[in-house]
Amino acid sequence: MKVSPCAVEGPLLIEPRIIEDDRGFFMESWNAAAFAKAGINAKFVQDNHSHSDRGVLRGLHFQNPQPQGKLVRVVTGSVFDVAVDLRRSSPTFGQWVGIELSASNRRMLWLPRGFAHGFLTLEDGTDFVYKCDAFYASEHEHTLAWNDPDIGIDWPISADKIRLSAKDREGAAFREVEAFA
Numbered sequence: 001m002k003v004s005p006c007a008v009e010g011p012l013l014i015e016p017r018i019i020e021d022d023r024g025f026f027m028e029s030w031n032a033a034a035f036a037k038a039g040i041n042a043k044f045v046q047d048n049h050s051h052s053d054r055g056v057l058r059g060l061h062f063q064n065p066q067p068q069g070k071l072v073r074v075v076t077g078s079v080f081d082v083a084v085d086l087r088r089s090s091p092t093f094g095q096w097v098g099i100e101l102s103a104s105n106r107r108m109l110w111l112p113r114g115f116a117h118g119f120l121t122l123e124d125g126t127d128f129v130y131k132c133d134a135f136y137a138s139e140h141e142h143t144l145a146w147n148d149p150d151i152g153i154d155w156p157i158s159a160d161k162i163r164l165s166a167k168d169r170e171g172a173a174f175r176e177v178e179a180f181a
C-alpha cells in the first residue's frame with residue numbers, strides 16, 4: 001500500500017496493494033493496523049454507498065458540529081473527488097484538492113475531519129462507497145457552494161452539464177460557512 005500526502009495538508013491518497021491472478025484481483029480496502037502505520041487511526045461507524053450517472057455533483061458537504069472523517073473510493077466508474085480545507089488553523093485553510101478516483105485506478109482518499117467533501121461523476125453508472133468515523137447528522141450538515149469563486153474549484157465538466165440536488169444548488173458562500181477552529 002502506498003500512501004501519499006496531497007496538495008492540501010491532511011488528506012492522504014492511498015494506492016492499495018492489488019493482488020492479481022487468473023481469476024481477477026484482490027485488495028484490502030481497509031485494515032486498521034496497516035492504515036494506522038500510515039497515520040490513519042479511524043474508528044468507522046458508518047459505511048455509505050451512492051450511485052450516480054455522469055455529470056452528477058454531490059457536495060460540498062460537511063457536518064459542524066459532529067464532523068466526519070471519510071475513507072472514500074469508487075468501485076464502478078469514476079469521479080473527480082474534491083476536499084476543501086475548512087480548518088482555520090490549517091496552513092491550507094480555504095484551499096482545495098481534486099483527485100480522480102476510479103474503478104480502474106482503485107485509488108482511495110482519506111479525508112480527516114474538518115473538510116467539505118464532494119465529487120463530480122465522470123461516467124454513467126458510478127458507484128461511490130465510503131466509510132465515516134462519525135454518524136450522519138442532518139441537523140449538523142452544511143453545504144458549501146460547489147462553484148464558490150473564493151475556492152475556485154476547477155471541475156472537469158462544464159457547469160451547464162452538471163446536475164445538482166436542490167440542496168446543493170443553494171450552497172453557502174465560503175465567507176459564510178461555519179468553519180472549524
Ligand SMILES: Cc1cn([C@H]2C[C@H](O)[C@@H](COP(=O)(O)OP(=O)(O)O[C@H]3O[C@H](C)C(=O)[C@H](O)[C@H]3O)O2)c(=O)[nH]c1=O
Nearest residue numbers: 048050058059060061062070117118119135136165167
Ligand atoms: C449522507 C446521508 C444521507 N442520508 C439520506 C438523506 C437523504 O434522504 C438521502 C440523500 O442524501 P444527500 O442528498 O445528502 O446525499 P449526497 O448528496 O450523496 O450526500 C453525500 O455527499 C457527499 C459526497 C458527502 O461526502 C456526504 O457523505 C454526503 O453529504 O440520503 C442518510 O440517510 N444517511 C447519510 O449518511
